[in-house]
Amino acid sequence: MFLEKTFSVNRRWVGFLLFILFALITSLWITEGWAQGKIKLRWATYRTSKEELAIFDKIIKDFEKENPNITIEIEPVAWKDQMTYIVGSIASHTEPDIINLMLESVSHYAKFGYLASLDDLIDEIGRSDFYEDILEANTYKGKIYAMPWDYTRAIFWYRKDLFSAKGLKPPKTWEELLECAKALTQEKEGIYGIVVPYGRNQWTAVFFESFLWSNGGNIFDKSFNIIFNSKENAQTLKYLNELSKLSPPGSSEYSYEQTMNTFVVGKAAMIMYFGRLLSAVYQRNPDLKDKMGTFIISKKEQVKWNGMGMLGVMKGSKYPKEAKKFLKYYITNPDYVKILHSVPTHYWPSIKSVARSGKFLSHPLFKAHPDVIETMRSEMGSGKQVSWEYPGYSNPYADGIVTSQIIEDTVQRVLLKGDSPEKALAWAQKEMESALEETKKIEK
Numbered sequence: 001m002f003l004e005k006t007f008s009v010n011r012r013w014v015g016f017l018l019f020i021l022f023a024l025i026t027s028l029w030i031t032e033g034w035a036q037g038k039i040k041l042r043w044a045t046y047r048t049s050k051e052e053l054a055i056f057d058k059i060i061k062d063f064e065k066e067n068p069n070i071t072i073e074i075e076p077v078a079w080k081d082q083m084t085y086i087v088g089s090i091a092s093h094t095e096p097d098i099i100n101l102m103l104e105s106v107s108h109y110a111k112f113g114y115l116a117s118l119d120d121l122i123d124e125i126g127r128s129d130f131y132e133d134i135l136e137a138n139t140y141k142g143k144i145y146a147m148p149w150d151y152t153r154a155i156f157w158y159r160k161d162l163f164s165a166k167g168l169k170p171p172k173t174w175e176e177l178l179e180c181a182k183a184l185t186q187e188k189e190g191i192y193g194i195v196v197p198y199g200r201n202q203w204t205a206v207f208f209e210s211f212l213w214s215n216g217g218n219i220f221d222k223s224f225n226i227i228f229n230s231k232e233n234a235q236t237l238k239y240l241n242e243l244s245k246l247s248p249p250g251s252s253e254y255s256y257e258q259t260m261n262t263f264v265v266g267k268a269a270m271i272m273y274f275g276r277l278l279s280a281v282y283q284r285n286p287d288l289k290d291k292m293g294t295f296i297i298s299k300k301e302q303v304k305w306n307g308m309g310m311l312g313v314m315k316g317s318k319y320p321k322e323a324k325k326f327l328k329y330y331i332t333n334p335d336y337v338k339i340l341h342s343v344p345t346h347y348w349p350s351i352k353s354v355a356r357s358g359k360f361l362s363h364p365l366f367k368a369h370p371d372v373i374e375t376m377r378s379e380m381g382s383g384k385q386v387s388w389e390y391p392g393y394s395n396p397y398a399d400g401i402v403t404s405q406i407i408e409d410t411v412q413r414v415l416l417k418g419d420s421p422e423k424a425l426a427w428a429q430k431e432m433e434s435a436l437e438e439t440k441k442i443e444k
Helices: 002-037 050-066 079-091 103-111 119-125 132-137 160-165 174-184 202-214 231-244 256-264 276-284 320-332 336-341 352-356 364-368 370-377 398-404 406-415 421-443
Strands: 039-045 070-076 098-101 147-159 270-273 292-295 305-313
Touching (some): 039 050, 050 320, 070 320, 079 103, 079 398, 098 103, 098 320, 147 320, 160 174, 174 231, 174 270, 202 231, 202 305, 202 406, 231 406, 231 421, 256 270, 256 276, 276 364, 292 370, 305 320, 320 336, 336 352, 364 370, 398 406, 398 421, 406 421
Parallel strands (some): 039 070, 039 098
Antiparallel strands (some): 147 270, 147 292, 147 305
16 A cells, blocks of 8 residues: 555656656757747947947847847947958958948949848838939949938038128138138137048048039049049149138047037037037037028039948848848838937938928927928939949949048148148059059959
């Protein structure tokens, strides 16, 4: 009786233990299988400001909630290190799945086969709903290699109160801009007519390029030969050298942030900058918000520079389908407008229907500054970048010139070191030709 009872108890315990063991094995098997099926996407981005990374983090978390089998990891990369990072990762077969791209790098990476075509993604989202010129700028040999998600442009901002005190009207030409800058410079009061950045950084190149294109100059011709040493570009350097004398001390070290801050704190009467300046004034010096306006000046063309935010999928990605799924989510999810509104008047949608939507146009800053918005929207699609100096000609060699910093070095040779424009451009022409030749050797 005792043995029978004991055996019965032990049998129950054995059964219970076997059940626990089976459950543990099953749990481990399921967990291991789930872990093996979990897809990890790596997203390399040179957009590394605290503000933007916070936005990306929210998008990622929302996407992961809807797609529990996918995780996304951000990999910040400094702008100047982007090419080295990509080439190095490809050589070591460790390339990311998703990458933020500058327009100059799209055709370059596409030419060398680093990017996956996104035509299927664009068609799925709705090709006709994208601005045509934006898609064209991201096209190489008939295929789209990057998804544009935002559009921005640099315009001129001015202090209405300072102009009014001097009886001045917003300038419309290069000559008028120079005259206004002279009249508005009040060094004793710590106010300068305009900010001309010429630090060794991308913003200096952007500023100079905007003026050289306005003057009919270019960096490349349509066959992608260097034509930087031109009379138009010499004229532009000479003009900027005169204008820089009316810029604050220390402008030879200015980049984006220093340029914007000079206006925000009230030390500049005029500035060329992007739409984020309006948000910065509201946040840091709201007393200026009703004292600022915008204008555009022209010579042969308008002085302006259009920027885009692009996302691409690396050709070497193990998960191109999932990467494209995230890109679609990024631009079609309900929070897309919130992304654009995170820096209002700076981020403009690349999607027509969104740009016209009441949801996008409902931001308080848009309603408070309709004149600013109108200036921002006028001819939004007609700007240039080094890789797209000529509509229909996507330049695969622009990225090498942009990242070489020869352009900003040329500006510094004239504005900082006192070289003549002709001497600086002759030096730059040789340097660019050498850089271009090196790029072409790699391609062979």
